[in-house]
Amino acid sequence: MPLTEMDTAAPDVRTARARAARIAVPAARHAEFPGPAGRDPLALLAGQDADRVPELLPLRYGRMAASPLAYFHGAALPAAADLATTPRTGFPVQACGDAQLANFGLFAAQGRRLVFDFADFDETLRAPWEWDVKRLAASFEVTSRETGHPPAQRRRTVVAAVESYRLAMHDFARRTSLEIFFAPADARTLRVVAAHHLGPARSGVPGRDTGGRRFTEIRDGQLRLATRPPVVVPAGHLAGDGDPATLADRLGAVLSRYRHTLGPARRALLDRYRLADVARTVPGPGGAGTRCWVALLARTGTGDPLFLQLKEAGPSVLQEYAGVAAAGGPGRRVVAGQRLIQAAGDVFLGWAHDADVDGRPRDFHVRRLRGGRLTGDGTTMTPDVLRSHARLCGWTLARAHARTGDALAIAAYLGSGPAFAEAVREFAVACADQNERDHAALRQAIRLGHVTAASGS
Structure with a gap:
Protein backbone atom coordinates (compact mmCIF):
# COMPACT_ATOMS: atom_id res chain seq x y z
CA MET A 1 0.00 0.00 0.00
CA PRO A 206 -6.22 -23.70 20.13
CA GLY A 207 -3.12 -25.60 19.27
CA ARG A 208 -4.81 -28.91 18.54
CA ASP A 209 -4.56 -28.93 14.79
CA THR A 210 -7.85 -30.63 13.98
CA GLY A 211 -8.34 -28.27 11.04
CA GLY A 212 -10.89 -29.66 8.59
CA ARG A 213 -11.26 -32.99 10.38
CA ARG A 214 -14.72 -31.89 11.50
CA PHE A 215 -15.72 -32.35 7.84
CA THR A 216 -14.27 -35.86 7.54
CA GLU A 217 -15.01 -39.53 8.06
CA ILE A 218 -13.14 -42.79 7.51
CA ARG A 219 -14.22 -44.69 4.38
CA ASP A 220 -12.53 -47.88 3.22
CA GLY A 221 -9.75 -47.22 5.70
CA GLN A 222 -9.00 -43.77 4.23
CA LEU A 223 -9.66 -40.28 5.55
CA ARG A 224 -12.28 -38.71 3.29
CA LEU A 225 -14.62 -35.72 3.37
CA ALA A 226 -18.02 -36.63 4.75
CA THR A 227 -21.47 -36.36 3.21
CA ARG A 228 -23.55 -34.15 5.51
CA PRO A 229 -25.91 -32.20 3.27
CA PRO A 230 -26.45 -29.35 2.95
CA VAL A 231 -23.41 -28.27 4.99
CA VAL A 232 -20.85 -30.72 3.53
CA VAL A 233 -21.40 -32.29 0.09
CA PRO A 234 -18.55 -34.05 -1.78
CA ALA A 235 -17.89 -32.70 -5.27
CA GLY A 236 -18.98 -35.91 -6.98
CA HIS A 237 -22.50 -35.55 -5.51
CA LEU A 238 -23.18 -32.08 -6.91
CA ALA A 239 -24.99 -31.20 -10.09
CA GLY A 240 -25.23 -27.42 -9.77
CA ASP A 241 -21.66 -26.54 -10.75
CA GLY A 242 -21.27 -28.31 -14.06
CA ASP A 243 -20.51 -31.98 -14.62
CA PRO A 244 -19.92 -33.56 -11.17
CA ALA A 245 -17.59 -36.11 -12.75
CA THR A 246 -15.12 -33.37 -13.67
CA LEU A 247 -15.73 -30.95 -10.82
CA ALA A 248 -12.85 -32.27 -8.70
CA ASP A 249 -10.51 -31.83 -11.68
CA ARG A 250 -11.70 -28.25 -12.18
CA LEU A 251 -11.13 -27.50 -8.51
CA GLY A 252 -7.68 -29.03 -8.87
CA ALA A 253 -7.07 -26.48 -11.61
CA VAL A 254 -8.13 -23.74 -9.19
CA LEU A 255 -5.50 -25.01 -6.77
CA SER A 256 -2.92 -24.92 -9.55
CA ARG A 257 -3.70 -21.25 -10.19
CA TYR A 258 -3.53 -20.59 -6.47
CA ARG A 259 -0.14 -22.30 -6.24
CA HIS A 260 1.40 -19.59 -8.44
CA THR A 261 0.47 -16.89 -5.88
CA LEU A 262 2.66 -18.54 -3.23
CA GLY A 263 6.33 -17.80 -2.76
CA PRO A 264 8.94 -20.46 -3.64
CA ALA A 265 9.24 -21.86 -0.12
CA ARG A 266 5.48 -22.17 0.34
CA ARG A 267 5.09 -23.72 -3.13
CA ALA A 268 7.69 -26.32 -2.20
CA LEU A 269 5.75 -27.11 0.96
CA LEU A 270 2.44 -27.38 -0.91
CA ASP A 271 4.02 -29.65 -3.52
CA ARG A 272 4.57 -32.30 -0.85
CA TYR A 273 0.79 -32.90 -0.91
CA ARG A 274 -1.63 -34.23 -3.48
CA LEU A 275 -5.36 -33.55 -3.77
CA ALA A 276 -7.28 -36.46 -2.20
CA ASP A 277 -10.86 -35.19 -1.88
CA VAL A 278 -12.93 -32.02 -2.15
CA ALA A 279 -16.37 -31.04 -0.87
CA ARG A 280 -18.62 -28.01 -0.91
CA THR A 281 -19.31 -26.42 2.46
CA VAL A 282 -21.58 -23.60 3.58
CA PRO A 283 -19.99 -20.65 5.43
CA GLY A 284 -21.81 -18.34 7.84
CA PRO A 285 -25.01 -16.38 7.08
CA GLY A 286 -23.26 -13.63 5.13
CA GLY A 287 -21.43 -16.07 2.87
CA ALA A 288 -24.11 -18.75 2.54
CA GLY A 289 -24.78 -19.33 -1.13
CA THR A 290 -21.29 -18.41 -2.28
CA ARG A 291 -19.11 -21.22 -3.56
CA CYS A 292 -16.96 -22.51 -0.73
CA TRP A 293 -14.93 -25.71 -0.81
CA VAL A 294 -12.80 -27.73 1.56
CA ALA A 295 -9.92 -29.52 -0.13
CA LEU A 296 -8.33 -32.48 1.61
CA LEU A 297 -4.71 -32.92 0.54
CA ALA A 298 -2.57 -35.84 1.65
CA ARG A 299 1.18 -35.92 1.92
CA THR A 300 2.77 -38.32 -0.53
CA GLY A 301 4.01 -41.44 1.21
CA THR A 302 2.60 -40.75 4.69
CA GLY A 303 -0.99 -39.67 4.11
CA ASP A 304 -0.68 -36.78 6.59
CA PRO A 305 -3.59 -34.42 5.83
CA LEU A 306 -3.64 -30.74 4.94
CA PHE A 307 -6.99 -28.97 4.75
CA LEU A 308 -7.45 -25.88 2.59
CA GLN A 309 -10.53 -23.73 2.20
CA LEU A 310 -11.29 -22.36 -1.28
CA LYS A 311 -13.80 -19.55 -0.82
CA GLU A 312 -15.37 -17.58 -3.63
CA ALA A 313 -14.49 -13.87 -3.48
CA GLY A 314 -16.63 -11.09 -4.88
CA PRO A 315 -16.59 -7.31 -4.61
CA SER A 316 -16.49 -5.98 -1.05
CA VAL A 317 -19.83 -4.75 0.31
CA LEU A 318 -18.00 -1.45 0.89
CA GLN A 319 -16.89 -1.00 -2.71
CA GLU A 320 -19.93 0.87 -4.02
CA TYR A 321 -19.96 3.20 -1.01
CA ALA A 322 -16.23 3.77 -0.50
CA GLY A 323 -15.63 4.47 -4.19
CA VAL A 324 -12.55 2.23 -4.19
CA ALA A 325 -11.85 -0.72 -6.48
CA ALA A 326 -9.04 -3.12 -5.59
CA ALA A 327 -6.59 -4.08 -8.33
CA GLY A 328 -6.01 -7.71 -9.27
CA GLY A 329 -9.48 -9.07 -8.60
CA PRO A 330 -11.51 -9.86 -5.46
CA GLY A 331 -9.39 -12.84 -4.39
CA ARG A 332 -6.22 -10.81 -4.36
CA ARG A 333 -8.07 -8.01 -2.54
CA VAL A 334 -9.00 -10.35 0.32
CA VAL A 335 -5.48 -11.78 0.60
CA ALA A 336 -3.76 -8.39 0.45
CA GLY A 337 -6.14 -6.98 3.04
CA GLN A 338 -5.64 -9.95 5.34
CA ARG A 339 -1.88 -9.61 5.17
CA LEU A 340 -2.15 -5.91 6.00
CA ILE A 341 -4.38 -6.14 9.06
CA GLN A 342 -3.89 -9.62 10.54
CA ALA A 343 -0.94 -10.05 12.87
CA ALA A 344 -0.94 -13.87 12.84
CA GLY A 345 -0.28 -14.82 9.22
CA ASP A 346 -1.13 -17.97 7.27
CA VAL A 347 1.67 -19.51 5.20
CA PHE A 348 -0.87 -21.07 2.80
CA LEU A 349 -2.77 -17.83 2.13
CA GLY A 350 -3.23 -17.14 -1.58
CA TRP A 351 -5.77 -16.62 -4.34
CA ALA A 352 -6.90 -17.82 -7.75
CA HIS A 353 -8.04 -15.29 -10.37
CA ASP A 354 -10.48 -16.06 -13.20
CA ALA A 355 -10.74 -19.72 -12.19
CA ASP A 356 -13.33 -21.76 -14.12
CA VAL A 357 -15.47 -23.91 -11.81
CA ASP A 358 -18.91 -23.75 -13.39
CA GLY A 359 -18.25 -22.35 -16.85
CA ARG A 360 -17.73 -18.81 -15.55
CA PRO A 361 -14.57 -17.03 -14.40
CA ARG A 362 -14.56 -16.69 -10.63
CA ASP A 363 -12.11 -15.54 -8.00
CA PHE A 364 -11.22 -17.51 -4.88
CA HIS A 365 -9.12 -16.87 -1.84
CA VAL A 366 -7.46 -19.87 -0.26
CA ARG A 367 -6.37 -20.40 3.32
CA ARG A 368 -5.45 -23.24 5.59
CA LEU A 369 -8.17 -24.60 7.84
CA ARG A 370 -6.54 -24.57 11.24
CA GLY A 371 -7.88 -26.43 14.24
CA GLY A 372 -8.78 -24.78 17.51
CA ARG A 373 -9.77 -21.37 16.18
CA LEU A 374 -12.33 -19.96 18.59
CA THR A 375 -14.42 -17.06 17.34
CA GLY A 376 -16.43 -14.71 19.50
CA ASP A 377 -19.73 -16.25 20.59
CA GLY A 378 -20.82 -13.44 22.90
CA THR A 379 -24.08 -15.17 23.85
CA THR A 380 -22.20 -17.44 26.29
Missing part, protein backbone atom coordinates in the same frame (compact mmCIF):
# COMPACT_ATOMS: atom_id res chain seq x y z
CA PRO A 2 1.84 3.16 -1.17
CA LEU A 3 2.18 6.09 1.20
CA THR A 4 0.26 9.25 0.41
CA GLU A 5 1.25 12.86 1.03
CA MET A 6 -1.04 12.82 4.05
CA ASP A 7 0.86 9.87 5.55
CA THR A 8 4.28 11.47 5.05
CA ALA A 9 3.43 15.04 6.08
CA ALA A 10 5.00 16.51 9.21
CA PRO A 11 3.27 15.62 12.51
CA ASP A 12 2.03 19.17 13.10
CA VAL A 13 0.43 19.21 9.63
CA ARG A 14 -1.37 15.90 10.26
CA THR A 15 -2.52 17.07 13.68
CA ALA A 16 -3.84 20.30 12.17
CA ARG A 17 -5.83 18.26 9.63
CA ALA A 18 -7.33 16.23 12.46
CA ARG A 19 -8.35 19.37 14.35
CA ALA A 20 -9.94 20.72 11.19
CA ALA A 21 -11.85 17.44 10.86
CA ARG A 22 -13.09 17.79 14.46
CA ILE A 23 -14.55 21.18 13.55
CA ALA A 24 -16.11 19.91 10.32
CA VAL A 25 -17.38 16.67 11.90
CA PRO A 26 -17.82 17.10 15.68
CA ALA A 27 -17.75 13.90 17.73
CA ALA A 28 -21.46 14.22 18.55
CA ARG A 29 -22.36 13.77 14.87
CA HIS A 30 -21.23 10.12 15.02
CA ALA A 31 -24.45 9.36 16.89
CA GLU A 32 -26.36 9.85 13.64
CA PHE A 33 -28.09 6.82 12.15
CA PRO A 34 -29.94 6.98 8.81
CA GLY A 35 -33.71 7.23 8.95
CA PRO A 36 -36.03 4.60 7.48
CA ALA A 37 -36.76 6.60 4.32
CA GLY A 38 -35.29 4.86 1.28
CA ARG A 39 -33.94 1.86 3.21
CA ASP A 40 -34.70 -1.54 1.68
CA PRO A 41 -32.33 -4.08 3.23
CA LEU A 42 -34.22 -7.07 1.83
CA ALA A 43 -33.75 -5.72 -1.69
CA LEU A 44 -30.01 -5.35 -1.03
CA LEU A 45 -29.81 -8.95 0.20
CA ALA A 46 -31.81 -10.18 -2.79
CA GLY A 47 -29.38 -8.38 -5.10
CA GLN A 48 -26.56 -10.51 -3.70
CA ASP A 49 -28.48 -13.69 -4.53
CA ALA A 50 -28.19 -13.34 -8.29
CA ASP A 51 -24.72 -14.90 -8.45
CA ARG A 52 -25.05 -17.38 -5.58
CA VAL A 53 -25.87 -21.08 -5.61
CA PRO A 54 -29.70 -21.13 -5.82
CA GLU A 55 -30.17 -24.29 -3.78
CA LEU A 56 -28.32 -22.72 -0.82
CA LEU A 57 -30.28 -19.46 -0.66
CA PRO A 58 -33.10 -20.86 1.53
CA LEU A 59 -30.46 -21.94 4.02
CA ARG A 60 -29.03 -18.40 4.04
CA TYR A 61 -32.37 -16.86 4.92
CA GLY A 62 -33.26 -19.61 7.37
CA ARG A 63 -30.09 -18.88 9.29
CA MET A 64 -30.60 -15.11 9.23
CA ALA A 65 -34.20 -15.44 10.40
CA ALA A 66 -33.19 -17.39 13.52
CA SER A 67 -32.66 -14.28 15.68
CA PRO A 68 -31.79 -10.57 15.45
CA LEU A 69 -28.16 -11.49 16.14
CA ALA A 70 -28.13 -14.06 13.32
CA TYR A 71 -29.62 -11.46 11.00
CA PHE A 72 -26.94 -8.96 12.03
CA HIS A 73 -24.22 -11.52 11.23
CA GLY A 74 -25.50 -11.90 7.67
CA ALA A 75 -26.42 -8.29 6.91
CA ALA A 76 -23.01 -6.83 6.04
CA LEU A 77 -24.31 -5.20 2.85
CA PRO A 78 -27.27 -3.38 4.47
CA ALA A 79 -24.89 -2.29 7.24
CA ALA A 80 -22.48 -0.86 4.65
CA ALA A 81 -25.34 1.03 3.01
CA ASP A 82 -26.29 2.54 6.37
CA LEU A 83 -22.72 3.44 7.28
CA ALA A 84 -22.22 5.16 3.93
CA THR A 85 -24.72 7.84 4.99
CA THR A 86 -22.87 8.66 8.22
CA PRO A 87 -20.23 11.42 8.68
CA ARG A 88 -16.67 10.81 7.47
CA THR A 89 -13.55 12.39 8.92
CA GLY A 90 -11.36 11.79 5.86
CA PHE A 91 -8.71 9.43 7.21
CA PRO A 92 -8.91 6.09 5.33
CA VAL A 93 -7.50 2.77 6.56
CA GLN A 94 -7.51 -0.82 5.38
CA ALA A 95 -10.90 -1.60 6.88
CA CYS A 96 -12.01 -5.09 7.87
CA GLY A 97 -15.33 -4.24 6.22
CA ASP A 98 -17.36 -6.39 8.62
CA ALA A 99 -15.70 -5.75 11.99
CA GLN A 100 -18.31 -7.44 14.15
CA LEU A 101 -17.65 -9.47 17.28
CA ALA A 102 -18.12 -12.79 15.49
CA ASN A 103 -15.30 -11.98 13.08
CA PHE A 104 -12.61 -11.89 15.77
CA GLY A 105 -11.08 -15.01 17.25
CA LEU A 106 -8.53 -16.69 19.46
CA PHE A 107 -5.79 -18.59 17.63
CA ALA A 108 -2.73 -20.66 18.33
CA ALA A 109 0.22 -19.07 16.55
CA GLN A 110 3.57 -20.71 16.02
CA GLY A 111 4.88 -22.29 19.21
CA ARG A 112 1.30 -22.64 20.55
CA ARG A 113 1.33 -18.95 21.56
CA LEU A 114 -2.21 -17.62 21.99
CA VAL A 115 -3.11 -14.61 19.87
CA PHE A 116 -6.34 -12.70 19.33
CA ASP A 117 -6.97 -11.40 15.84
CA PHE A 118 -9.38 -10.97 12.95
CA ALA A 119 -10.99 -14.15 11.66
CA ASP A 120 -12.77 -12.95 8.50
CA PHE A 121 -11.62 -10.71 5.65
CA ASP A 122 -14.22 -11.19 2.90
CA GLU A 123 -15.16 -7.50 2.86
CA THR A 124 -11.79 -5.84 3.53
CA LEU A 125 -11.16 -2.65 1.57
CA ARG A 126 -9.62 0.80 1.88
CA ALA A 127 -12.40 2.76 3.61
CA PRO A 128 -13.20 5.19 6.45
CA TRP A 129 -11.98 3.99 9.86
CA GLU A 130 -15.26 5.06 11.49
CA TRP A 131 -17.23 2.39 9.64
CA ASP A 132 -15.34 -0.45 11.31
CA VAL A 133 -15.66 1.14 14.76
CA LYS A 134 -19.42 1.63 14.41
CA ARG A 135 -20.01 -1.88 13.07
CA LEU A 136 -18.02 -3.28 16.01
CA ALA A 137 -19.90 -1.19 18.57
CA ALA A 138 -23.28 -2.19 17.12
CA SER A 139 -22.32 -5.87 17.25
CA PHE A 140 -21.76 -5.63 21.00
CA GLU A 141 -25.09 -3.88 21.52
CA VAL A 142 -26.93 -6.53 19.47
CA THR A 143 -25.08 -9.37 21.21
CA SER A 144 -25.74 -7.94 24.67
CA ARG A 145 -29.44 -7.75 23.87
CA GLU A 146 -29.44 -11.34 22.64
CA THR A 147 -27.84 -12.42 25.91
CA GLY A 148 -30.32 -10.47 28.03
CA HIS A 149 -27.85 -8.05 29.59
CA PRO A 150 -29.55 -5.01 31.17
CA PRO A 151 -29.22 -1.59 29.50
CA ALA A 152 -26.56 -0.31 31.92
CA GLN A 153 -24.36 -3.33 31.24
CA ARG A 154 -24.89 -2.98 27.48
CA ARG A 155 -23.83 0.65 27.64
CA ARG A 156 -20.65 -0.19 29.55
CA THR A 157 -19.73 -2.92 27.06
CA VAL A 158 -20.18 -0.76 23.96
CA VAL A 159 -18.30 2.17 25.50
CA ALA A 160 -15.51 -0.23 26.56
CA ALA A 161 -14.99 -1.31 22.93
CA VAL A 162 -14.82 2.24 21.57
CA GLU A 163 -12.75 3.64 24.43
CA SER A 164 -10.29 0.77 24.04
CA TYR A 165 -9.95 1.75 20.39
CA ARG A 166 -9.37 5.41 21.31
CA LEU A 167 -6.79 4.70 24.02
CA ALA A 168 -4.96 2.20 21.82
CA MET A 169 -4.83 4.68 18.95
CA HIS A 170 -3.28 7.30 21.23
CA ASP A 171 -0.68 4.72 22.25
CA PHE A 172 0.05 3.77 18.63
CA ALA A 173 0.35 7.43 17.65
CA ARG A 174 3.44 7.63 19.89
CA ARG A 175 5.04 4.45 18.51
CA THR A 176 7.21 3.72 15.50
CA SER A 177 5.85 1.78 12.56
CA LEU A 178 7.79 -1.33 13.58
CA GLU A 179 6.51 -1.11 17.14
CA ILE A 180 2.94 -0.92 15.87
CA PHE A 181 3.47 -3.84 13.52
CA PHE A 182 4.70 -6.16 16.28
CA ALA A 183 2.57 -4.83 19.17
CA PRO A 184 1.14 -7.62 21.37
CA ALA A 185 -2.29 -7.50 22.98
CA ASP A 186 -2.64 -6.77 26.68
CA ALA A 187 -1.77 -10.04 28.43
CA ARG A 188 -4.24 -9.59 31.30
CA THR A 189 -7.23 -8.99 29.00
CA LEU A 190 -6.15 -11.84 26.75
CA ARG A 191 -6.06 -14.19 29.75
CA VAL A 192 -9.63 -13.25 30.72
CA VAL A 193 -10.93 -13.99 27.23
CA ALA A 194 -8.84 -17.17 26.93
CA ALA A 195 -10.07 -18.42 30.31
CA HIS A 196 -13.66 -18.12 29.09
CA HIS A 197 -12.95 -19.99 25.85
CA LEU A 198 -10.67 -22.63 27.33
CA GLY A 199 -12.39 -23.41 30.62
CA PRO A 200 -13.28 -27.00 31.52
CA ALA A 201 -16.68 -26.73 29.85
CA ARG A 202 -15.24 -25.58 26.53
CA SER A 203 -14.21 -27.72 23.61
CA GLY A 204 -11.72 -26.95 20.87
CA VAL A 205 -8.40 -25.92 22.31
CA MET A 381 -20.34 -14.58 28.02
CA THR A 382 -21.12 -12.84 31.27
CA PRO A 383 -21.20 -9.03 31.13
CA ASP A 384 -17.68 -8.84 32.59
CA VAL A 385 -16.22 -11.31 30.08
CA LEU A 386 -18.05 -9.66 27.19
CA ARG A 387 -16.62 -6.32 28.29
CA SER A 388 -13.09 -7.78 28.30
CA HIS A 389 -13.80 -9.14 24.83
CA ALA A 390 -14.96 -5.68 23.75
CA ARG A 391 -11.72 -4.10 24.97
CA LEU A 392 -9.67 -6.73 23.14
CA CYS A 393 -11.62 -6.24 19.90
CA GLY A 394 -11.27 -2.46 20.15
CA TRP A 395 -7.52 -2.72 20.67
CA THR A 396 -7.11 -5.21 17.81
CA LEU A 397 -9.08 -2.98 15.46
CA ALA A 398 -6.96 0.02 16.43
CA ARG A 399 -3.76 -1.90 15.72
CA ALA A 400 -5.01 -2.82 12.24
CA HIS A 401 -5.98 0.77 11.51
CA ALA A 402 -2.70 2.12 12.89
CA ARG A 403 -0.76 -0.29 10.68
CA THR A 404 -2.56 0.90 7.54
CA GLY A 405 -3.63 4.48 8.28
CA ASP A 406 -2.55 7.66 10.04
CA ALA A 407 -2.61 6.80 13.75
CA LEU A 408 -1.54 10.31 14.74
CA ALA A 409 -4.38 11.99 12.84
CA ILE A 410 -7.02 9.51 14.06
CA ALA A 411 -5.82 9.87 17.66
CA ALA A 412 -5.85 13.67 17.40
CA TYR A 413 -9.38 13.54 16.03
CA LEU A 414 -10.58 11.24 18.82
CA GLY A 415 -9.23 13.58 21.47
CA SER A 416 -8.76 12.96 25.18
CA GLY A 417 -12.33 12.44 26.34
CA PRO A 418 -15.21 9.97 25.88
CA ALA A 419 -17.31 12.17 23.56
CA PHE A 420 -16.71 9.96 20.52
CA ALA A 421 -17.43 6.76 22.47
CA GLU A 422 -20.71 8.16 23.82
CA ALA A 423 -21.79 9.23 20.34
CA VAL A 424 -20.97 5.83 18.85
CA ARG A 425 -22.89 4.18 21.69
CA GLU A 426 -25.98 6.14 20.62
CA PHE A 427 -25.37 5.01 17.05
CA ALA A 428 -25.08 1.40 18.24
CA VAL A 429 -28.42 1.60 20.09
CA ALA A 430 -30.17 3.06 17.03
CA CYS A 431 -28.53 0.45 14.81
CA ALA A 432 -29.64 -2.39 17.09
CA ASP A 433 -33.21 -1.03 17.12
CA GLN A 434 -33.22 -0.94 13.31
CA ASN A 435 -31.66 -4.40 13.15
CA GLU A 436 -34.59 -5.79 15.15
CA ARG A 437 -37.04 -4.17 12.75
CA ASP A 438 -35.14 -5.52 9.74
CA HIS A 439 -35.10 -9.00 11.26
CA ALA A 440 -38.86 -8.79 11.84
CA ALA A 441 -39.32 -7.69 8.21
CA LEU A 442 -37.39 -10.73 7.00
CA ARG A 443 -39.49 -13.09 9.10
CA GLN A 444 -42.65 -11.42 7.78
CA ALA A 445 -41.43 -11.82 4.19
CA ILE A 446 -40.81 -15.52 4.87
CA ARG A 447 -44.30 -15.96 6.37
CA LEU A 448 -45.87 -14.26 3.34
CA GLY A 449 -43.92 -16.47 0.94
CA HIS A 450 -41.88 -13.60 -0.53
CA VAL A 451 -38.65 -15.17 0.70
CA THR A 452 -37.96 -18.90 0.86
CA ALA A 453 -36.16 -20.13 3.96
CA ALA A 454 -35.02 -23.53 5.17
CA SER A 455 -33.62 -24.72 8.45
CA GLY A 456 -30.17 -26.24 8.61
CA SER A 457 -27.00 -26.10 10.62
